Each structure stands twice: as C-alpha cells, then as structure tokens.
Amino acid sequence: MRIKKGDIVVVIRGNYKDKKGKVMMVFPKEGRLIVEGVNMQRRHTRPKRRGEPSGILEKEGPIQHSNVMVVCPSCGEATRVGIMKLADGKRARYCKKCNELMER
Numbered sequence: 001m002r003i004k005k006g007d008i009v010v011v012i013r014g015n016y017k018d019k020k021g022k023v024m025m026v027f028p029k030e031g032r033l034i035v036e037g038v039n040m041q042r043r044h045t046r047p048k049r050r051g052e053p054s055g056i057l058e059k060e061g062p063i064q065h066s067n068v069m070v071v072c073p074s075c076g077e078a079t080r081v082g083i084m085k086l087a088d089g090k091r092a093r094y095c096k097k098c099n100e101l102m103e104r
C-alpha cells in the first residue's frame, strides 16, 4: 500500500466522497485505513467508572484504501503515487502529477 500514516487523502467514492482527512492508521494486510472524520460510526458507551462520559461516541471506522487518493503536499492535487529508487538505494514515494517526492 502506498499510503502512510500522516498522509492527507481525499475520498473518491462512497458516502464521504470529496472529504479530505489525515490518515490516522493503516492496516496494510487488509488494505484498509482509518481517515480522520471519515466513516464515522456510532458506539454506545456505558461508563465503567463514575465520572466517565457515557452516551454515544463517534469513532472512525476503517475504509478500503482503493476508495481514497493521496493529496500531494507539494501541488495539493489528489494524485497517484509512484515509487522511485534514490541514489542511496532507498525507495521514496513521489507525486505522479508534479514529480515531487512525498516523503517528509
């Protein structure tokens, strides 16, 4: 998967189409990720201890990585991510629109 924690992505299909958010977690094995503010799910919580908040908690649920595109930090466009090998042998991601490296 070419998306990493901390990336800004935009949702390209589904209920949250066109919503932008930060990647909070990635699950590479399942090809899923959690994006801030996307796919909110309600959970009813009961306080375990006195003084804890109870009621309805909203929490992000995982979405398929194919439903999002990475937003390039250089050109600000939703883009496809390429991988290139650097002179030191490391792999780096780059934006296929402006060709800038995306690593920070």
Ligand SMILES: [Zn+2]
Residues within 6 Å of the ligand: 072, 073, 074, 075, 076, 077, 079, 095, 096, 097, 098, 099, 100
């Ligand atoms: Zn770019």
